[in-house]
Amino acid sequence: MNVAYKYDEKLLELKETANGDDIEFLITLFDSELKKRLIKVREFFEDNKILTDIHYYIHPNNKYQIIVRKDFYNEFLIQLFRQELLQEIKWR
Amino acid sequence: MSTQAIIAIGVFLITYAFIVTEKIHRTIIAMAGGIMMVLLGIIGQEKALQHIDFNTLGLLTGMMIIVAITAETGLFKYIAIWAAKKVKGDPLKILVVLGIITALGSAFLDNVTTVLLMVPVTFSITRQLRVNPIPFLITEVIASNIGGTSTLIGDPPNIMLGSAVKELTFMAFINNLTAISFFILFVNIAILAFIYRKQLRTSAELMANLMDMDEKEEITDKTLLRKSLIALTVTILGFFLHQLLHIESATVALTGAFLLLLLTGEKYLDKAFLKVEWTTIFFFIGLFVLVSGLIETGVISKLADYSVHLTGGDVKSTAILILWVSAIASAFIDNIPFVATMIPMIKDMGELGVSNLEPLWWSLSLGACLGGNGTLIGASANVIVAGLAAKEGHSITFGKFLLIAFPLMILSIIICTVYIYFRYLI
Numbered sequence: 001m002n003v004a005y006k007y008d009e010k011l012l013e014l015k016e017t018a019n020g021d022d023i024e025f026l027i028t029l030f031d032s033e034l035k036k037r038l039i040k041v042r043e044f045f046e047d048n049k050i051l052t053d054i055h056y057y058i059h060p061n062n063k064y065q066i067i068v069r070k071d072f073y074n075e076f077l078i079q080l081f082r083q084e085l086l087q088e089i090k091w092r
Numbered sequence: 093m094s095t096q097a098i099i100a101i102g103v104f105l106i107t108y109a110f111i112v113t114e115k116i117h118r119t120i121i122a123m124a125g126g127i128m129m130v131l132l133g134i135i136g137q138e139k140a141l142q143h144i145d146f147n148t149l150g151l152l153t154g155m156m157i158i159v160a161i162t163a164e165t166g167l168f169k170y171i172a173i174w175a176a177k178k179v180k181g182d183p184l185k186i187l188v189v190l191g192i193i194t195a196l197g198s199a200f201l202d203n204v205t206t207v208l209l210m211v212p213v214t215f216s217i218t219r220q221l222r223v224n225p226i227p228f229l230i231t232e233v234i235a236s237n238i239g240g241t242s243t244l245i246g247d248p249p250n251i252m253l254g255s256a257v258k259e260l261t262f263m264a265f266i267n268n269l270t271a272i273s274f275f276i277l278f279v280n281i282a283i284l285a286f287i288y289r290k291q292l293r294t295s296a297e298l299m300a301n302l303m304d305m306d307e308k309e310e311i312t313d314k315t316l317l318r319k320s321l322i323a324l325t326v327t328i329l330g331f332f333l334h335q336l337l338h339i340e341s342a343t344v345a346l347t348g349a350f351l352l353l354l355l356t357g358e359k360y361l362d363k364a365f366l367k368v369e370w371t372t373i374f375f376f377i378g379l380f381v382l383v384s385g386l387i388e389t390g391v392i393s394k395l396a397d398y399s400v401h402l403t404g405g406d407v408k409s410t411a412i413l414i415l416w417v418s419a420i421a422s423a424f425i426d427n428i429p430f431v432a433t434m435i436p437m438i439k440d441m442g443e444l445g446v447s448n449l450e451p452l453w454w455s456l457s458l459g460a461c462l463g464g465n466g467t468l469i470g471a472s473a474n475v476i477v478a479g480l481a482a483k484e485g486h487s488i489t490f491g492k493f494l495l496i497a498f499p500l501m502i503l504s505i506i507i508c509t510v511y512i513y514f515r516y517l518i
Contacts, residue, residue: 020222039312051212052484055219057301058309065301067219 006088014086022067025076027085029062037083038064044079045072097389100134104386112425114469119371122378122429129385143384144377147255147342148248152202152376153368154345155245158327159205160367161352161360162320166310168197172213173307181299183223183292184285187231190214191281194232195239195274199246200328203236203473204369210236211480220305221298226486227288229477230496234280234465236473238504241461242266242273244341245331248376249431249460253453254341256435260453261335268454272511276462276504283500316356323352379432387436396440408517410441411451412509418459419505423466423498431460451516458508466501468493 005014013028029035045054053072057065068076080086107125111118129135135143162168175193179185190210197206210232218225240247244254244265254260311317327348330337334344353361386392403409414434421430434456442449464471468478468490478488 050484051215051480052219055216057216057220058306059304060306 002092004090004092005086006090007086012085019067022069023073025064025066025068027064027066029064032062034085035062037085040083041076041079041085045076093391093394094389096134097391097394099132100129100385100389101391103128103132103134104382104391107382108425108429111429117371118426119375119378122375122382124378126378126381129381134385135381135388139388140381140384143387144380145252145255147340148251148376149373150340150342151245151251151255151345152248152373154327154342154347154349155202156205156368157349157364158320158323158345158352159201159209160364161316161356162324163205163209164313164360164363165317165320166312167317167320168209169213169310170307172210172217173305173310176217177303177305177307181221181294181302183218183221183294184289186217186221187228187288187292188281188285190217190228191231191235191284192277195235195242195277198236198239198473199243199270199273202245203240203247203471204476206239207232207236207473207477211477215484217302220302221294223294224291224486226481226488227284227291229481229486229488230493231281231284231288233471233474233477234284234497234500235277237461237464237471238273238277238280241276241458242270243331245345247461248428250457251341252428252431252435253457256439257453259450262331262341263335265457266332268515269457272458272508276507279507280500280504283503284496287496319352319355323348323355326351375428379429382429383432383436386433392433392436393440396437396444399437400441400444400446405444405446407446407448407451408513410446411455411512411517414438414452415455415459415508415512416505418456419463419466419501422460422463423470423501427460427464427471431456434460448516451512454516455508455512458512459505462501462504462508465504466494466498468497470501 005016007014011029011031011034013030015026017024017026027038029038042054042056053069054076055067059065066076077086077089103125107121110116110121126140130137130140171193172190175189176186179189194206194210197209211229214228214232215225218228237247241250242265244250244260244262250265254262254265327344330339330344330347331341334341353364399410403413418427418430418434421427438449438452438456441452446452464474468474468488474493478493481488
């Protein structure tokens with residue numbers, strides 16, 4: 001997507017790339033306390049009974065790879081905002 | 093034949109027809125059929141209650157509670173990712189290990205629960221590797237039905253058999269069905285791996301990505317995991333020892349379930365009870381009452397008498413007939429009502445002079461459980477996985493499944509025929 005994300009760079013890093021038809025987010029947390037918030041994002045999508053909306057992969061050193069289906073992109077961003085992991089989105 | 097018997101057959105056949113056509117939920121139909129038996133005076137309420145097998149119901153409920161709480165820990169995701177990493181992220185090998193894990197899970201939990209736990213992690217792994225999930229899902233469905241065959245608690249027909257026949261203990265199932273089930277499992281997985289080998293290719297980069305995953309982070313609650321593992325260990329040990337301890341399998345499962353709830357406290361009580369499949373429990377209750385109408389009016393005895401005349405009371409031909417009829421019937425209709433009808437019939441065959449019932453019980457179990465692999469509607473696990481896959485845009489059609497699974501089911505039953513013949517009939 002042609003957007004720029006604003007977040008607290010001291011706490012996390014967020015990169016967005018295309019992955020086939022989907023969008024992939026690579027999130028690195030510098031503060032382990034934020035894990036709980038990311039878990040809440042995951043739980044939101046696990047509770048909706050759709051199995052392929054997001055795929056959540058945990059890598060070592062607090063790195064998270066999240067593949068988001070295109071039709072759930074907006075919802076995913078809303079959940080990142082809700083957990084205050086994102087602060088702003090701007091058109092590039 | 094008495095008027096009561098004719099009415100009982102009518103109610104039974106109408107109920108069965110509705111179950112087969114699946115126009116109305118099977119639980120509603122089974123309960124309606126059972127209630128009709130009582131309302132029409134075929135069987136009194138007291139007698140109907142006596143025919144409800146509370147051992148089967150207790151065993152199912154207890155295991156459902158244990159699994160509901162254990163699933164909260166992330167244990168099953170951990171196992172699947174750990175196994176995928178052990179085979180270096182190779183899709184073909186992952187197909188094999190996920191099949192084996194599903195079979196092992198189905199042997200000690202129930203098929204439907206196992207596939208419900210395996211499907212999400214399968215989608216996740218196949219998406220990471222960018223491979224088609226359908227070969228994995230079909231393998232897991234087939235493996236779950238085979239794994240369920242191997243123990244008393246693995247598949248509803250076995251639970252019903254173990255409950256109805258005192259000699260068919262947990263250890264008896266282990267001694268008679270586990271080895272042959274796992275032999276059949278390896279044959280099936282080998283053939284499936286061969287069929288799908290060309291679809292299961294990915295890049296080294298994607299495999300490396302999977303290898304980098306940290307499965308330990310999937311365990312969300314370590315304290316709950318410890319408690320769940322204690323309860324699971326006590327329960328499985330209890331199953332191995334239940335004959336020695338003179339306790340029924342339902343007592344074992346309910347002990348495990350409420351020990352776990354004691355350890356976890358009220359926090360999980362509501363969640364665990366919400367996850368119990370009450371529709372399945374009431375389906376069983378309806379069926380037990382429905383079949384009791386046939387038992388009490390002497391219809392089952394008549395059928396047994398007819399079957400004994402057909403085979404001349406010969407154990408060999410009766411066993412092989414039961415194996416094949418159960419398998420073909422279970423491929424197209426629900427195996428639970430089929431087994432519920434067959435159990436009293438085989439018991440009556442014993443009273444009519446068939447001396448050795450053991451091969452008949454194992455034939456019924458193998459036929460009814462493995463027959464479910466024949467078609468997409470043959471077992472609950474098949475229907476559930478196909479439904480989940482379709483919802484996610486991966487359609488497993490009746491024809492596609494039939495083409496792969498029906499020949500595999502026939503091969504499995506041929507293997508069982510050889511096994512039953514050489515182990516019990518010569």
